[in-house]
Amino acid sequence: MKTETENNTVGPDMARRSFLRYAGIGAASVGLLAATASCHKDHAVTPSAGIDVGAGDTGILNFAYALEQLEAAFYIQVIATPYTGMSPAELTALTSIRDHEILHRNFFKAALGASAIQSLTVDFSSIDFTSRTSVLAQAKAFEDTGVMAYDGAGYLIQNPTYLTLAGKIVSVEARHAALIRDLITPGSFVASDVIDSNGLNNSLTIAQVLPIANTYLKTKVSAASYNYKAS
Amino acid sequence: MNLFKVIEEIEKVDPEFNERISPRRDAIKNITSFGSKVAIAALPFAVATIFKKAYGASSTPTAVNDVLNFALTLEYLESYFYNQGAASSGLIPAADATLYFNQVQADENEHVAFLKSVLGSAAIASPSFDLTAKGTFPNVLTNYTTFLAVANAFEDTGVRAYKGQAVNLIGNQVVLTAALSIHAVEARHASAIRSLRASYGATITPWITGSASVSNDTGIAAINANYGAGASGYPAENNVMQGGVDVTTLASAYGSTTPYNVACEAFDEPLDMTTVVNIVTPFFA
Numbered sequence: 204m205k206t207e208t209e210n211n212t213v214g215p216d217m218a219r220r221s222f223l224r225y226a227g228i229g230a231a232s233v234g235l236l237a238a239t240a241s242c243h244k245d246h247a248v249t250p251s252a253g254i255d256v257g258a259g260d261t262g263i264l265n266f267a268y269a270l271e272q273l274e275a276a277f278y279i280q281v282i283a284t285p286y287t288g289m290s291p292a293e294l295t296a297l298t299s300i301r302d303h304e305i306l307h308r309n310f311f312k313a314a315l316g317a318s319a320i321q322s323l324t325v326d327f328s329s330i331d332f333t334s335r336t337s338v339l340a341q342a343k344a345f346e347d348t349g350v351m352a353y354d355g356a357g358y359l360i361q362n363p364t365y366l367t368l369a370g371k372i373v374s375v376e377a378r379h380a381a382l383i384r385d386l387i388t389p390g391s392f393v394a395s396d397v398i399d400s401n402g403l404n405n406s407l408t409i410a411q412v413l414p415i416a417n418t419y420l421k422t423k424v425s426a427a428s429y430n431y432k433a434s
Numbered sequence: 435m436n437l438f439k440v441i442e443e444i445e446k447v448d449p450e451f452n453e454r455i456s457p458r459r460d461a462i463k464n465i466t467s468f469g470s471k472v473a474i475a476a477l478p479f480a481v482a483t484i485f486k487k488a489y490g491a492s493s494t495p496t497a498v499n500d501v502l503n504f505a506l507t508l509e510y511l512e513s514y515f516y517n518q519g520a521a522s523s524g525l526i527p528a529a530d531a532t533l534y535f536n537q538v539q540a541d542e543n544e545h546v547a548f549l550k551s552v553l554g555s556a557a558i559a560s561p562s563f564d565l566t567a568k569g570t571f572p573n574v575l576t577n578y579t580t581f582l583a584v585a586n587a588f589e590d591t592g593v594r595a596y597k598g599q600a601v602n603l604i605g606n607q608v609v610l611t612a613a614l615s616i617h618a619v620e621a622r623h624a625s626a627i628r629s630l631r632a633s634y635g636a637t638i639t640p641w642i643t644g645s646a647s648v649s650n651d652t653g654i655a656a657i658n659a660n661y662g663a664g665a666s667g668y669p670a671e672n673n674v675m676q677g678g679v680d681v682t683t684l685a686s687a688y689g690s691t692t693p694y695n696v697a698c699e700a701f702d703e704p705l706d707m708t709t710v711v712n713i714v715t716p717f718f719a
Contacts, residue, residue, distance in 0.1 A: 390533030
């Protein structure tokens with residue numbers, strides 16, 4: 204990856220570009236492509252088909268709202284059609300997680316009001332809801348990605364109330380992630396694929412998260428202000 | 435003694451802190467320009483380098499070191515707790531050590547190392563601790579049930595403390611992202627330890643639940659007393675007002691409203707500095 208070393212731009216955009224370059228390193232180490240945004244000039248990207256989260260704090264909140272819509276839809280399906288052999292304890296836990304994600308989704312919709320993006324149509328055709336292995340692996344991916352997304356986008360939030368609200372939600376997502384991981388493999392709640400050797404959770408940029416989310420969405424979501432346009 | 439006052443205090447004594455640490459600064463640009471060659475494992479050391487470059491190795495404001503040392507002190511407490519637990523023969527069942535506590539212990543020791551790397555020669559030595567909290571938990575290192583309960587309290591409090599300080603780091607991509615990353619790890623710990631307690635019969639979930647009248651679910655009176663409304667106006671854990679919205683009035687899978695316990699569980703609450711200090715002070719010898 205080439206790195207710009209002579210960029211003298213001053214202002215918040217410079218901060219964002221630098222961060223994207225910086226965060227791209229972490230993504231490479233966890234096996235994700237980091238090329239999405241790390242070398243872009245910060246020019247405007249013209250939105251095409253699909254929807255865009257928008258700019259500023261509204262954009263970040265809509266980004267979170269998109270992820271919560273995805274998670275809520277996933278767990279609603281999980282509980283509607285339980286996988287073979289779901290234990291009573293698992294049913295209880297997954298029902299609670301469903302309830303939390305529905306509330307996160309509905310909260311963002313209420314908080315955003317007229318600025319909220321539309322309801323998204325999901326595409327879960329790649330998920331086998333009858334299989335415990337498939338469902339829990341997908342749940343792990345959603346929860347871990349959610350945590351890394353909130354951690355990576357937090358610094359872009361300018362309003363203290365919104366930042367605190369994001370913080371209130373991300374730790375609940377981390378609690379979910381730890382539980383799901385331990386349901387799959389006991390003792391994997393802080394495994395080295397999500398926690399670095401200095402005890403810090405990995406994080407992802409918006410431009411890294413949305414391509415993953417779009418895999419499960421018929422309505423493609425872009426974030427032109429944050430260097431990502433769905434293809 | 436105040437651990438997480440770090441950044442708040444930094445900004446008080448150094449109003450230009452955000453400017454110093456911002457990527458606009460040449461120092462940060464230098465970091466980011468070599469960033470693509472640096473492995474993720476080295477990121478915290480890069481952060482430490484940023485601190486030093488932002489302030490200059492020999493001119494770091496004394497107050498900045500003081501507040502960073504406060505943070506280090508809390509991590510010292512947590513690492514001491516888990517190190518002592520691991521060293522107490524017969525306390526932690528071998529299977530639980532392998533699956534859970536060895537990892538939590540390693541993470542907390544890494545947090546200590548991270549902060550020491552930021553502070554360099556200015557890092558304070560570990561103070562002395564009293565894990566019984568002046569006799570409140572006399573069997574904390576001999577009774578596994580007590581040890582688990584105190585671990586639960588430490589982790590939940592850590593999550594709340596980090597969350598409460600996020601607003602003091604607004605827009606600070608390097609430090610806020612690092613703080614949020616530690617915050618998430620503490621939440622993972624809290625979840626796993628709560629599940630472990632449940633496996634031994636405690637009535638507790640991986641997430642903090644409550645009701646209109648119960649603000650904390652850990653079953654630890656000494657901690658419950660501090661889980662109410664914080665000194666700076668932060669609400670208790672059973673708060674359901676989020677961003678001006680009573681979230682119990684929002685729809686759920688159960689109808690047009692959301693059950694109170696779900697509203698509690700879905701949002702973890704921050705905690706102010708003073709209340710955090712009140713909670714941890716008894717653990718200092």
